[in-house]
Amino acid sequence: MIKVQSEDFNLQVEYDLLRQQSSVGAVVTFSGLVRDCNLGKKVSGLTLEHYPGMTEKSLTEIVEQAKQRWNILACRVIHRVGKLALQDQIVFVGVAALHRREAFACCEFIMDYLKTQAPFWKKECNEQGESYWVDARETDAQALGKWRDNEAAHKK
Amino acid sequence: MIKVQSEDFNLQVEYDLLRQQSSVGAVVTFSGLVRDCNLGKKVSGLTLEHYPGMTEKSLTEIVEQAKQRWNILACRVIHRVGKLALQDQIVFVGVAALHRREAFACCEFIMDYLKTQAPFWKKECNEQGESYWVDARETDAQALGKWRDNEAAHKK
Amino acid sequence: MIKVLFFAKLRDQLGISELQLDSKNNPDVASLLNNLQQRGGGWAGALADNKLMVAVNQTISTGNPSLQDGDEVAFFPPVTGG
Amino acid sequence: MIKVLFFAKLRDQLGISELQLDSKNNPDVASLLNNLQQRGGGWAGALADNKLMVAVNQTISTGNPSLQDGDEVAFFPPVTGG
Numbered sequence: 001m002i003k004v005q006s007e008d009f010n011l012q013v014e015y016d017l018l019r020q021q022s023s024v025g026a027v028v029t030f031s032g033l034v035r036d037c038n039l040g041k042k043v044s045g046l047t048l049e050h051y052p053g054m055t056e057k058s059l060t061e062i063v064e065q066a067k068q069r070w071n072i073l074a075c076r077v078i079h080r081v082g083k084l085a086l087q088d089q090i091v092f093v094g095v096a097a098l099h100r101r102e103a104f105a106c107c108e109f110i111m112d113y114l115k116t117q118a119p120f121w122k123k124e125c126n127e128q129g130e131s132y133w134v135d136a137r138e139t140d141a142q143a144l145g146k147w148r149d150n151e152a153a154h155k156k
Numbered sequence: 157m158i159k160v161q162s163e164d165f166n167l168q169v170e171y172d173l174l175r176q177q178s179s180v181g182a183v184v185t186f187s188g189l190v191r192d193c194n195l196g197k198k199v200s201g202l203t204l205e206h207y208p209g210m211t212e213k214s215l216t217e218i219v220e221q222a223k224q225r226w227n228i229l230a231c232r233v234i235h236r237v238g239k240l241a242l243q244d245q246i247v248f249v250g251v252a253a254l255h256r257r258e259a260f261a262c263c264e265f266i267m268d269y270l271k272t273q274a275p276f277w278k279k280e281c282n283e284q285g286e287s288y289w290v291d292a293r294e295t296d297a298q299a300l301g302k303w304r305d306n307e308a309a310h311k312k
Numbered sequence: 313m314i315k316v317l318f319f320a321k322l323r324d325q326l327g328i329s330e331l332q333l334d335s336k337n338n339p340d341v342a343s344l345l346n347n348l349q350q351r352g353g354g355w356a357g358a359l360a361d362n363k364l365m366v367a368v369n370q371t372i373s374t375g376n377p378s379l380q381d382g383d384e385v386a387f388f389p390p391v392t393g394g
Numbered sequence: 395m396i397k398v399l400f401f402a403k404l405r406d407q408l409g410i411s412e413l414q415l416d417s418k419n420n421p422d423v424a425s426l427l428n429n430l431q432q433r434g435g436g437w438a439g440a441l442a443d444n445k446l447m448v449a450v451n452q453t454i455s456t457g458n459p460s461l462q463d464g465d466e467v468a469f470f471p472p473v474t475g476g
Contacts, residue, residue, distance in 0.1 A: 011168055011185075012167055015187070019189060022191070022192040022242060023191055023192055023193060024189055024191065024243075025189055025191040026186065026188055026189070027185075027186070028185070028186050029167075029183075030183070030184050031171070031183045032182055032256070033175060033180055033183070035178070035179055035254065036178040048393065049320050050393070051317070051370070051386060051388070054386070057370050057371070079394075086178060087175065087180075090393075091394050098191065100264070100267055100476075101295075103186075104264045111256055111260075114394050116390075116391065117372060118391060119319065119365075119386075119391050120391055120393025120394070121320035121391060121393070122392045122393065123320075133320055133324075133389070134392045136389070136391065137392075139257075141390075188476055204475065205402050207399070207449070207452070207468060207470070210449060210468070213452050213453070214452075246475075247475070247476050270476050271476040272472075273454060274473060274476075275447075275468075275473050276473055276475025276476070277474050279402075289402055289403040289406075289471070289474075290474045291472075292445075292472030
């Protein structure tokens with residue numbers, strides 16, 4: 001299940017949907033929030049732009065790749081767009097699996113790819129009313145290396 | 157915050173407590189559930205025995221170790237004891253951090269150590285009313301190797 | 313015709329979000345990009361960033377795929393969602 | 395006195411969860427374990443498992459720490475929580 005939406009989401013609702021199968025032994029969730037500070041600058045909110053259509057397609061492909069690598073039972077991804085305030089929820093990735101190993105790896109894999117492949121862009125604003133596009137972080141690009149280099153190790 | 161309790165817990169409540177600081181950018185949660193099947197055997201429920209006092213001490217030490225390795229903003233661990241039914245929640249580990257990397261690593265580290273160091277024991281029962289102690293999984297002991305071998309890599 | 317889209321900071325720099333271009337003069341992504349850079353004004357500079365990402369028909373493209381009528385090509389800065 | 399505790403499957407095998415033993419005859423964990431194994435019945439077998447874990451004063455112990463009055467020593471199978 002993949003959703004790109006302006007509305008907020010509820011962690012408990014997503015979690016309850018992820019754990020419906022009686023074979024689920026592990027659920028890992030990731031929630032990304034609007035921080036009050038980015039790269040040393042005070043942030044008062046942000047706007048998320050996206051490429052309608054491609055975001056859903058891109059997230060679907062990322063989840064398909066993850067499912068090919070790990071045996072998982074359920075996966076839910078939500079990404080919000082539009083205006084968001086401080087501490088608002090931005091993104092949710094939840095994975096249910098038999099065991100924790102797959103659930104952790106799959107959830108982190110989806111986030112790493114989402115961060116570098118899915119067409120969303122953040123424009124932050126500060127308390128002075130200035131707004132500016134956020135630059136991509138080099139560490140996000142580097143994070144992908146882990147999945148390429150250690151493909152065999154992470155498949156275990 | 158560490159709790160060993162027989163009562164159930166609520167994911168949303170824990171999550172809301174984890175994200176109180178306005179600098180939180182990432183929250184990772186792990187929930188462990190009673191599966192319907194373990195090592196090929198049908199399970200109808202389980203009883204969790206523990207070593208009162210040492211469980212809390214052990215979990216506190218594990219969380220302290222994790223905090224020395226990663227910069228995190230909040231951490232909550234709950235482990236249930238006593239009789240649990242199919243699909244019941246067993247354990248919760250939640251970590252809030254500035255960025256996802258620390259939150260994922262710290263949460264998985266705590267689960268890996270909890271699984272092999274904290275004095276809890278599962279006794280499963282099946283539909284025939286038989287009950288038996290669960291054997292430790294070799295893969296859980298192996299999981300710790302990751303944190304020892306790649307200490308430098310994971311500190312990044 | 314080829315539908316060309318620009319997003320985020322790049323769209324702000326170019327001042328336009330969408331163009332329709334003839335497919336005959338733009339047989340592949342490299343020639344399309346080259347034609348766009350010839351437009352003068354800020355176009356050459358804005359499109360010179362080698363970190364720009366390209367998507368053809370909503371899939372990220374790294375080579376130089378050929379283009380045909382009805383294709384949708386998007387140029388955008390490195391993504392920053394999540 | 396030294397308080398000795400047994401948990402889970404090991405406790406079921408021994409049929410007892412707690413003992414109080416003299417610290418003089420049990421100066422360290424190795425001698426305590428040896429004395430327990432001499433008790434006859436199923437004790438030697440149940441305590442021979444080299445995967446058994448030992449905690450002294452509620453901290454997992456891997457060496458052979460010395461013991462003194464008031465110490466709490468626990469023996470238990472590999473843990474299976476989580």
